[in-house]
Amino acid sequence: MPLDPSDESRYDRARLRQWARGRARSAAVDRRDLLRLFAAGAAAGAVGLGSAGPAAAGTAAAAAPAAVPGTVKALPPELFTIRGTNAETNFAALRGTGHLTPVDRFFVRNHTSTPRIAADSWRLTVWGGGLAGGPVEFSYDRLRALRAVERTVFIECAGNGRSFYTTQQGQQVSGTAWTLGAIGVARWRGARLSDVLRQAGVTRAAVDVLPRGLDDEVVANGVNLGRVRRPLPVSKALDDVLLAYEMNGQPLPPDHGGPVRLVVPDWIGVSSIKWVGDIEVGDAPLYSPWNTDTYRLFGPSYAPEGAPMSRQTLKSAFELELGASVPVHRALLLTGRSWSAAAPVERVEVSTDGGVRWRRARLHDAPRRGSWVRWSVPWTPRAAGATALLARATDATGRTQPATTPHNTQGYLFDAVVRHPVTVV
Missing domain, CATH: 3.90.420.10 (Oxidoreductase, molybdopterin-binding domain)
Known part of the structure; x- marks a missing residue:
């Protein structure tokens, strides 16, 4: 073959x-x-x-x-x-x-x-x-x-x-x-x-x-x-x-x-x-x-x-500093990017409460294999304190980012949902 x-x-x-x-x-x-x-x-x-x-x-x-x-x-x-x-x-x-x-x-x-x-x-x-x-x-x-x-x-x-x-x-x-x-x-x-x-x-x-x-x-x-x-x-x-x-x-x-x-x-x-x-x-x-x-x-x-090694994996990232401080009761537009080498990214979901609830993000690019899609979701924090932002993508093969990635000692191909810490002040 x-x-x-x-x-x-x-x-x-x-x-x-x-x-x-x-x-x-x-x-x-x-x-x-x-x-x-x-x-x-x-x-x-x-x-x-x-x-x-x-x-x-x-x-x-x-x-x-x-x-x-x-x-x-x-x-x-x-x-x-x-x-x-x-x-x-x-x-x-x-x-x-x-x-x-x-x-x-x-x-x-x-x-x-x-x-x-x-x-x-x-x-x-x-x-x-x-x-x-x-x-x-x-x-x-x-x-x-x-x-x-x-x-x-x-x-x-x-x-x-x-x-x-x-x-x-x-x-x-x-x-x-x-x-x-x-x-x-x-x-x-x-x-x-x-x-x-x-x-x-x-x-x-x-x-x-x-x-x-x-x-x-x-x-x-x-x-x-x-x-x-x-x-x-x-x-x-x-x-x-x-x-x-x-x-x-x-x-x-x-x-x-x-x-x-x-x-x-x-x-x-x-x-x-x-x-x-x-x-x-x-x-x-x-x-x-x-x-x-x-x-x-x-x-x-x-x-x-x-x-x-296989082809690259499925990932999502926020366009925001890790550990950033954001103001309470003020409308924000969270933005980020998701990508997959296997197929176009078709859906991105975002959680602003550590993974309890998820909302679908708006995609700003036509999904295409070999590239990423930019996305956004509005958020108005309602309470002060530490929280974690999460984004997870699903590509056209039906694969969604998992909660964890199987460990390998050289740390390749991490594809799990990343917990992005922020503090609401």
Whole structure:
């Protein structure tokens, strides 16, 4: 049966089985080193590439703004919360900004630091046994000469919402303590990866496509893993993936992968490789630390080898500071956003009393897969004191955000309803 290009988890399971049997090649990392890294991850669930250590209770809310070494754009504290090498968008800063996330508010997820690469010196090399001939090089101008397409989709870190495993569910996890701001929706413009692969001479023998970034090499648990890379099945690569060079009508900024990055709709954010510099087209299954050693679900509920990551999950967030104070007896308009990678969000319900009663919110965007919907609901607080705001979304598959998310030690794919504390004064 051919792989469904949107089904990341099925692809992941197949590659893990092939690698365990010696039938998938460990691209650029010694197999013994990968086995050691995998054993560490399976035992402790804490490989944590690019992570900021355990996410203890209250870590996310208490993080102090600071400079992020190696980033280019300004990261003012009213727009971002700094988390190690990363910068999380403060969701309240999105209120009134429209459907697209402004570039100056788009979150930054770096495994190392942002490289500065001039467009006129950038080159993309496409190579491998899945091509009819030798390596083919694309300059920036050659890429832009291909037919351009646009896609409005979100990119979201797999750990978005991670801190709530601890603050809501009392469970320790490793990794960057994101709240809900490790997501952004942009209008990406670029060339189809399928057009590039066809120009390079992709053949029917091609199995996997492995894009690699131009940022610094990553070292984890004493193993040099090389540059960030994560394979895609050729079916996905030939489907809807972009080599993007514009973001919201501007040349792609350095912190967001400029001059050229991948945009892989529906899949977790690490698949959308930034600063892409070469693409291997394999005629045999390919493997890297970023598709089965890490970005897996480890924990008591999972098999020792972990469970594969699936596409991103269903979430909702208020455009309001966590712990905000709001005035009693004054009409407010609560606003927020909900999204799902599986299907369009069709309904959002809001509770202003900690989940006792729910009201349907008004949607302000046409529901669309791969993007979010903005919503609002009026509220006039009637009594002073602490309460919690809750929002839960339902998508077109009929799935509704649950009360809790099954625990995994690296804190991925949190999708439970978030309790948003406020104080009425």
